[in-house]
Amino acid sequence: MGFIFYLxxxxxxxxxxxxxxxxxxxxxxxxxxxxxxxxxxxxxCLDAQFAGFAQILxxxxxxxxxxxxxxxxxxxxxxxxxxVFSKSWFAGLAIAAGVFxxxxxxxxxxxxxxxDAAAAPEVTVKDIGNALMSRYVLPLEIVAVLLTAALLGAxxxxxxxxxxxxxx
Amino acid sequence: MQEAIAFTPQIDASSIARxxxxxxxxxxxxAGVIAILKQPRRKLASSLAIGSLGISLLxxxxxxxxxxxxxxxxxxxxxxxxxxxxxxxTQAVELGWILDPLSALMLVMxxxxxxxxxxxxxxxMEQDENYTRFFCFLALFxxxxxxxxxxxxxxxxxxxxxxxxxTSYLLIGFWYQxxxxxxxxxxxxxxxxxxxxxxxxxxxxxxxxxxxxxxxxHGAGSMEPLALGGLLVHQSHWGLTAAGAIGLLIFxxxxxxxxxxxxxxxLPDAMEGPTPVSALIHAATMVAAGVYLIARVYPLMSAGAIxxxxxxxxxxxxMVVTWVGASTAVFAALIAVAQNDIKRILAYSTVSQLGYMMxxxxxxxxxxxxxxxxxxxxxxxxxxxxxxxxxxxxxxxQDVRRMGGLRKYMPVTFVTYAVGMLALCGxxxxxxxxWSKDSILESAHGxxxxxxxxxxxxxxxxxxxxxxxxxxxxxxxxxxxxxGHAHESPRAMTMPxxxxxxxAVMLGAIGTPAWPWFRAFLGNHAAEVNPHxxxxxxxxxxxxxxxxxxxxxxxxxxxxYGNKSPRAEEPDALEKAMPPVWTVLxxxxxxDELYGATVIAFYYWWAKVADWIDREVWGDLVAxxxxxxxxxxxxxxxxxxxxxxxxxxxxxxxxxxxxxxxxRIQNGRGQIYLRLLAVAVVILAAVLIWSGRx
Amino acid sequence: xxxxxxxxxxxxxxxxxxxxxxLTRRNAILVLIGIELMLNAANxxxxxxxxxxxxxxxxxxxxxxxxxxAVAAAEAAVGLGLVISIYRHAKTTDLEQTNRMKG
Numbered sequence: 001m002g003f004i005f006y007l008x009x010x011x012x013x014x015x016x017x018x019x020x021x022x023x024x025x026x027x028x029x030x031x032x033x034x035x036x037x038x039x040x041x042x043x044x045c046l047d048a049q050f051a052g053f054a055q056i057l058x059x060x061x062x063x064x065x066x067x068x069x070x071x072x073x074x075x076x077x078x079x080x081x082x083x084v085f086s087k088s089w090f091a092g093l094a095i096a097a098g099v100f101x102x103x104x105x106x107x108x109x110x111x112x113x114x115x116d117a118a119a120a121p122e123v124t125v126k127d128i129g130n131a132l133m134s135r136y137v138l139p140l141e142i143v144a145v146l147l148t149a150a151l152l153g154a155x156x157x158x159x160x161x162x163x164x165x166x167x168x
Numbered sequence: 169m170q171e172a173i174a175f176t177p178q179i180d181a182s183s184i185a186r187x188x189x190x191x192x193x194x195x196x197x198x199a200g201v202i203a204i205l206k207q208p209r210r211k212l213a214s215s216l217a218i219g220s221l222g223i224s225l226l227x228x229x230x231x232x233x234x235x236x237x238x239x240x241x242x243x244x245x246x247x248x249x250x251x252x253x254x255x256x257x258t259q260a261v262e263l264g265w266i267l268d269p270l271s272a273l274m275l276v277m278x279x280x281x282x283x284x285x286x287x288x289x290x291x292x293m294e295q296d297e298n299y300t301r302f303f304c305f306l307a308l309f310x311x312x313x314x315x316x317x318x319x320x321x322x323x324x325x326x327x328x329x330x331x332x333x334x335t336s337y338l339l340i341g342f343w344y345q346x347x348x349x350x351x352x353x354x355x356x357x358x359x360x361x362x363x364x365x366x367x368x369x370x371x372x373x374x375x376x377x378x379x380x381x382x383x384x385x386h387g388a389g390s391m392e393p394l395a396l397g398g399l400l401v402h403q404s405h406w407g408l409t410a411a412g413a414i415g416l417l418i419f420x421x422x423x424x425x426x427x428x429x430x431x432x433x434x435l436p437d438a439m440e441g442p443t444p445v446s447a448l449i450h451a452a453t454m455v456a457a458g459v460y461l462i463a464r465v466y467p468l469m470s471a472g473a474i475x476x477x478x479x480x481x482x483x484x485x486x487m488v489v490t491w492v493g494a495s496t497a498v499f500a501a502l503i504a505v506a507q508n509d510i511k512r513i514l515a516y517s518t519v520s521q522l523g524y525m526m527x528x529x530x531x532x533x534x535x536x537x538x539x540x541x542x543x544x545x546x547x548x549x550x551x552x553x554x555x556x557x558x559x560x561x562x563x564x565x566q567d568v569r570r571m572g573g574l575r576k577y578m579p580v581t582f583v584t585y586a587v588g589m590l591a592l593c594g595x596x597x598x599x600x601x602x603w604s605k606d607s608i609l610e611s612a613h614g615x616x617x618x619x620x621x622x623x624x625x626x627x628x629x630x631x632x633x634x635x636x637x638x639x640x641x642x643x644x645x646x647x648x649x650x651x652g653h654a655h656e657s658p659r660a661m662t663m664p665x666x667x668x669x670x671x672a673v674m675l676g677a678i679g680t681p682a683w684p685w686f687r688a689f690l691g692n693h694a695a696e697v698n699p700h701x702x703x704x705x706x707x708x709x710x711x712x713x714x715x716x717x718x719x720x721x722x723x724x725x726x727x728x729y730g731n732k733s734p735r736a737e738e739p740d741a742l743e744k745a746m747p748p749v750w751t752v753l754x755x756x757x758x759x760d761e762l763y764g765a766t767v768i769a770f771y772y773w774w775a776k777v778a779d780w781i782d783r784e785v786w787g788d789l790v791a792x793x794x795x796x797x798x799x800x801x802x803x804x805x806x807x808x809x810x811x812x813x814x815x816x817x818x819x820x821x822x823x824x825x826x827x828x829x830x831x832r833i834q835n836g837r838g839q840i841y842l843r844l845l846a847v848a849v850v851i852l853a854a855v856l857i858w859s860g861r862x
Numbered sequence: 863x864x865x866x867x868x869x870x871x872x873x874x875x876x877x878x879x880x881x882x883x884x885l886t887r888r889n890a891i892l893v894l895i896g897i898e899l900m901l902n903a904a905n906x907x908x909x910x911x912x913x914x915x916x917x918x919x920x921x922x923x924x925x926x927x928x929x930x931x932a933v934a935a936a937e938a939a940v941g942l943g944l945v946i947s948i949y950r951h952a953k954t955t956d957l958e959q960t961n962r963m964k965g
Contacts, residue, residue, distance in 0.1 A: 005864045009872045016876050016899050020883035025891065032895050035876075039902050043927075046869070046913045051905075051927050058931050063898060063938045070891050070942040074949040085886050086839060086958060092885030095846050100878030102850055104871055106857055111867040114914070121918040131921050139925075143932050150936035154943035160950075836964030839893070839957055843885050 008045060012038030023084050025076040026068065033064040047120045050128055184227075184234045185247040185267040188318055191227050191275060192328075194220040196311035202304040213300040217307040218286045224314065225283055228275035235272040239689060245269065248320050248384050262381050266320035269690050270538070274317040274460055277542055281452045281549050282310045284664040288553050289444040291660030292560065296442075302342060306448070309335035313453050317460065321381045322371050322390070325461070329367070329425070332457060333360050336449055340441040352437035359434040363424015370417030374468075377402065377410055383464065391467040400471055408484055411471040415485030418465055419492075426458025427519045428526060429496045433760055435519050439511040443556030446511060451518055451548035459525045459541050462489065463534045470533075482617060486530045493526030494612075494621040494628075499757070501631035505638070506753035510555050510568050513639050517592065518548060520628060524608055527621055532611030535687035540604035542686075543675050547591040547601055550668035554585035557657040557665065558643060568642035575644040577654040582644050584665040589640055591672045593633040595718050596711060600676035605629065610710055626717060633721020641729035869910035877903035890945045890955045894938065901934045 015035030022028040036059040043052030071077065086092065132140055198220035202213045238245035250264030265271075286306060293302050312335055315328030334357075341353030375381055378395040380388055387394060402410035422428075427435040438450055449455070462469065469485045482490075497520050504516035521544050529537030561578050562571055575582045591601035609629075612622040648654060656662070678685045728745075752758070833844070880899030883892060905927045912923020949955050 002864055005868065009868075013872065013875055013879070016879040019895055019899065020879055020887065020892070025889060028892060028895065032899065035899065036902065039876075039906060042869075042872075042906060043909055046909050048909045048913065048924050048927070051909055051924055051931075054928055054931055055905075058935045059898070059902070062935055066938055066942055067891060067895060070894075070945055073946050074891065074955050076889060076891060076955060082888075082956075084888055084892075086888050089886040092839070092843055093882055095843050095850070095885060096878045096882035098850050099846060099881055100874055102853055102857075103874035103877065106853075107867050107870045107874065111865070114866045115916070116865075117914055118916075118918070121913075123919070123921065123924070127919075128921065128924070131925060136925050136929075139929055143929055146933065147936050150940050154939045157940070158943040158946045834964060836961030837957060838960075838963075839885055846881060846885070 005045065008038055008041045012042060014038075025071045029064060029067045029071055032067070033060055036060045036064060047123070050123070050125060184231050185265075186249055187227065188231060188249070188265050188267055191224045191231075191279070191318065192311045192314035194224050194311070195307045195314065199304050199308035199311060202300060202307060205300055207297070207300050210299045213303045214286070214290050217303040217310075218283065218290075220307060221279060221283050221286055221310055224310075225276075225279035228272070228279045231267055232272040232276045235267065235269055236689075239269065246384060248382070248386075248389075250320060250382055250385060261323065262321055262385075263324045264320040264382055265318040265324075266384060267318070270460075270463060270534070271318050273538070273542065273690070274456075275314065277545055278310070278313055278317060278453050281545055281668075282313075282448060284667060285444050285448045285452075285549065285553070286310075288447070288556070288661055288664045289442075291658045292444055292556055293442060298342070302339075302442070305335055305338045305342070306444075309339065309449065309454075313457065316457050320383050320385075320389075322374065322383065323381045325464075326367065326371055329421075329457065329461075330364070332454055333357060333364070333425070336360075336438075336454055339445040339449060340438045342441055342445065346440065349440040352434070352440040356434035356438050359431050360424040363421045363431055366417045367421025367424075370414045370421065373410070373417065374399075374414050377414070391465065396467060396471040399468070409471075411468055412484045415465070415469040415471075415483070416488060418468070419462060419485060419489055422458035422461045422526075423492065424458070425461075426455050426522045426526065427496075428458075428492050428523065429499060432496065432500065432519050433763060436512050436515040436756070439509070439515050443511070443552060443559060446515070447549045447552035447556065450515065451552050452545040455518060455522055456525075456541050456545060459522065459529065459537055462526070462529050463538055466529070466534050482530075482615075487617065490527050490530030490615070490621055493523045493528070493530055494624040496520065496523030497527060497628040498523075498624045498631070501628045501635065503753055503756050504635045505631060506750055508568055509566050510558065510571070510639065510643065511552070511566060513568070513635060514548070514551055514555060517551075517632065517635070520632065521548065521592075524605065524625065524628070527612065527625060528608035531615045531621065532608060535690045536607050536611050538690060539686050540608055543591070543600040543604040543672070546668055546675060547588040547599075547672040550584060550588040550665060550672055551592065553661070553665055553668070554581055554588060557581045557661050558585075560657050560661070561654050563654075568639060570649050571643045572646045573644070573648040574654055577648070578656045580656060580662045581665065584662075584669040585644070586640065587669040587672055589636045593636050593718055593721065594629060594714060596714050598673060598676070600672055600674070602714060603676040603680055606710055606714055609713070610707075613710070626713070629714075629717045630721045630724075633718055634725045637722050637725025638729045641725065866910060866914040870907060873903045873906040873910065876900075876906070888956050888958055890948070890957055890960075891942070893957065894941050894945065897941075898934065898938060901930065905930050 012035050015031050015033075015038055018031035019028045019035055022031060036055065040052045040055040040060070043049075043055055195217070198216045202216055205213055235245045246266065246268040248264055248266045250262055252260040253263045254261050286303075289302065289306065293299050296302065309332065312328050312331035316325055316332060319325035319328060337353045337357040340356050341350050343349045344353070374390055377399055378390040380390050380395065382389045383391040385392070389395065396411060399411040399414065400409050405413070408416070424431045435450060435455070439446055441449075469489070470483055500516045500519035500523060504513050504520065507513045507516060521540070525537045525540050525544070528540050557578065558571065558574060558581060559566055561574065561581065565571060587599070591599040594602045594605040596602045596606075609622065609625055612625050613619070615621060755761075833840075877900050880896045880903060882896075883899065884896030887893060887896070908923050908927045908930070912918055912921075912927070915923065945955060948960065952960055954960070
């Protein structure tokens with residue numbers, strides 16, 4: 001089913017490209033949402049249903065919305081006059097191209113020794129829940145702490161300061 | 169026969185000979201002590217000098233007595249004490265002294281006359297503030313002269329010879345604040361130096377040929393037949409033998425010291441020194457050193473002579489001595505006629521008489537020349553001291569035209585001076601000068617080679633009588649033309665005059681043909697008394713000749729000058745008679761001017777050339793080298809400042825700028841940091857992958 | 863099935879795109895978007911390797927990806943909070959103008 005794969009990858013890559021190239025920030029935020037969706041579909045293709053749905057829940061449902069909120073709060077909806085790319089955009093592009101070249105070359109060189117697909121794994125949500133509570137209980141708890149800290153931190157950082165406080 | 173450095177006496181030297189070295193040593197030590205005394209201690213200084221010379225006199229008399237007793241017993245006395253001074257490899261420098269009739273005679277004469285002059289000086293130099301210095305130099309001179317006399321080594325003789333020259337310089341220039349005195353001292357030293365160069369050459373040649381410095385050394389000395397034989401065999405240039413050539417070189421040294429013809433110019437100028445100096449050095453002793461030297465090396469001078477009958481033979485060296493002596497005698501006498509300074513007349517007279525002595529040595533041998541030396545010492549010292557007395561009495565006046573009639577004021581001086589003058593003129597029979605001069609004339613008459621020296625010496629004798637009469641007339645006779653009141657001199661000055669006058673008369677007795685004691689003494693053979701010698705026709709002829717000489721000379725002088733007292737401004741009587749002759753003679757035959765135009769002018773030109781070379785050539789060389797070094801230093805500085813410093817500074821600047829460049833990475837822009845991170849990761853990953861592939 | 867290398871290349875591409883965006887865009891929020899894209903690409907890599915690797919029943923790859931998503935969410939929240947805070951001070955989100963850390 002190569003055709004499905006190419007379609008979904010075009011979706012994701014196109015969304016990513018759009019997100020990076022569009023001048024309007026809101027459009028860029030919407031484009032990245034599409035990229036996220038494409039990524040979720042990819043996960044589904046790879047039989048990682050739980051990851052895919054988690055992706056949609058978190059990324060599309062939370063991160064993208066958060067980005068839109070930030071754009072709105074920083075008045076990013078107007079197109080800036082000087083231009084959206086930095087003066088030395090070519091250097092950045094070149095570096096990114098270099099990274100891609102390296103990675104692609106590494107992958108394609110070792111394409112012969114990569115394993116083939118096995119049978120689809122029988123993974124149920126029950127298995128995942130069991131794993132979370134037994135084998136991965138520690139990371140789970142730590143992530144919980146992390147999320148709490150992030151929540152608190154974000155609130156403190158983004159809070160309005162009182163009048164008369166020192167400039168940061 | 170060389171001894172070790174510690175001095176061991178000869179086996180046959182008597183005790184007196186071994187102590188002979190004290191004679192010169194005592195005055196030299198006295199001079200050293202006086203040199204460290206302070207100026208006010210005058211009495212001590214003169215006492216030391218006189219005392220030391222007095223003791224030397226006593227020892228000299230004892231030595232003379234020893235030699236005399238030896239002679240009278242028929243054996244010749246010649247005792248030497250030799251020692252090695254320093255040894256260089258196998259060669260040794262030998263020094264030593266000798267006691268024989270010649271040295272004994274000279275010792276007595278020098279110490280006796282010296283002592284009298286020392287005593288005279290205490291009176292003459294009483295007013296002078298440098299009294300102590302004077303006696304120091306006098307003592308040093310006496311010691312050096314005595315050293316010359318007793319020396320058995322030609323090197324020791326030369327050393328003392330030079331010391332005599334030095335003390336002469338010091339004493340002539342005693343009143344050195346006077347430029348004329350300083351110039352005269354320098355002239356004396358330099359002129360004698362010219363002679364000394366030849367003397368030194370002679371010494372070196374003699375030593376090289378004979379291998380010994382000693383005169384007498386038990387057959388091995390340079391004056392002994394073995395060495396002389398060797399010298400005769402050796403032929404030198406112009407047909408001379410080595411003996412002749414060395415003899416001529418040594419005579420050149422003697423000619424300088426004794427003021428013979430070309431080198432006489434210093435003697436008259438030396439009258440700038442105090443009168444006792446003139447008396448001691450330039451009448452009696454130092455000038456006699458030259459004559460003594462010829463007498464001492466007479467065996468060398470007369471080696472290879474061919475004898476003609478009774479008269480001693482002649483060699484080339486002795487011929488030269490004779491001619492030079494005779495020429496000097498006439499020449500100086502001519503000049504003395506036209507001089508007006510009392511001391512200058514006596515100075516030229518000394519030069520003339522030295523010529524006589526040299527001629528006497530040349531024609532007649534040691535005894536003839538030495539006899540005249542001894543008698544001349546006495547009466548010339550007497551004349552100089554008399555002149556000093558006159559100068560003192562006439563209040564430091566030295567021009568004879570401003571004196572006169574001093575006969576009345578200074579009787580003692582007059583009488584003693586007259587005695588000396590008559591002795592010098594050779595007035596027959598009574599005065600010693602006659603006997604000594606006569607023996608010279610006798611030998612000259614009998615000289616086989618030519619009669620010319622005889623005629624020259626006779627002419628000189630006439631002139632001597634003439635100018636002495638002139639001088640005495642000017643000084644003592646007629647009216648007093650000077651200033652102030654003339655007075656007689658103190659006892660300290662007149663006593664020595666009287667003593668010397670006595671000897672001027674009595675010394676003649678030892679040299680008469682009737683009893684030729686002097687000749688016998690020096691020749692080491694017996695002297696028989698022979699009154700009949702007076703009756704020999706040859707001798708009577710000579711007596712007649714001398715009488716004629718004296719009468720002619722004295723008569724001419726009396727006729728021209730007599731009792732007249734011309735004023736100082738009037739021309740001289742002789743000048744009125746023969747003006748051109750007078751001018752030439754008064755200007756001393758223009759010899760000084762000749763030297764000035766030739767030798768001295770050449771010397772000044774040469775000094776200019778040397779100076780030019782020094783300043784231009786060497787100076788430029790030094791300047792070039794300096795410039796090179798300075799250029800080098802500048803180059804170094806340039807390299808150091810521009811290159812080293814510049815490079816260093818530039819390096820630091822670049823590092824600073826580099827720091828500035830690198831600091832631009834810290835631009836505070838996060839995206840740039842991110843880019844750098846990404847680049848670093850890419851590179852790192854590439855390296856890892858690549859190294860993993862191996 | 864599509865080979866593993868295809869998924870990896872796609873992931874690399876998305877990663878490069880995200881990196882390019884993070885390096886060249888002036889707005890701070892777009893840099894964050896780029897970062898999110900990079901994280902996503904990494905997640906894709908993880909899941910692909912989990913699926914094609916041995917023992918997928920151990921769920922290690924999937925767990926890794928899930929935790930990564932959680933952390934990414936937290937990070938996005940904090941980051942955007944920072945951007946808002948900076949915007950309040952500098953009155954701009956332009957990264958070219960925020961160079962007060964310049965040394």
